Amino acid sequence: MDGIERIDAWERSIAHRAEQARALARRASNLSATARSRDGLVEVTVDAEGQLTRLRLDERTRQQSSAATADAIMQTLQAAKDGLVRQFEEATAETVGADSETGRALNEAMRRRLGPPTEPTGGHR
Numbered sequence: 001m002d003g004i005e006r007i008d009a010w011e012r013s014i015a016h017r018a019e020q021a022r023a024l025a026r027r028a029s030n031l032s033a034t035a036r037s038r039d040g041l042v043e044v045t046v047d048a049e050g051q052l053t054r055l056r057l058d059e060r061t062r063q064q065s066s067a068a069t070a071d072a073i074m075q076t077l078q079a080a081k082d083g084l085v086r087q088f089e090e091a092t093a094e095t096v097g098a099d100s101e102t103g104r105a106l107n108e109a110m111r112r113r114l115g116p117p118t119e120p121t122g123g124h125r
Contacts, residue, residue: 020097027095037075042069057073089107092107
């Protein structure tokens with residue numbers, strides 16, 4: 001492979017990676033995740049940035065302490081964020097590659113921003 005061929009291959013590689021990055025950005029911007037507490041009293045939805053966009057409280061939450069409701073909201077919110085991270089990791093794997101340097105860096109940045117995944121306790125679905 002001569003110098004011109006190497007430059008052409010390098011340009012094609014850059015164009016391909018740029019298209020992969022654009023595809024990931026498009027997919028990531030449309031992500032959202034919803035989680036519901038196991039008892040169904042709390043449901044939250046987060047957008048692509050992990051921001052709360054919807055909170056639904058069942059009327060039965062009035063029969064429990066505010067502290068219990070607050071705890072359920074926070075746990076369910078983290079479960080939704082965990083779901084968002086999983087969706088982002090899937091999108092990353094399908095576009096730039098989960099094992100690529102870019103994929104690893106993006107996935108790590110998302111996990112840092114949204115908090116570490118919670119241990120499954122069976123309290124959310």
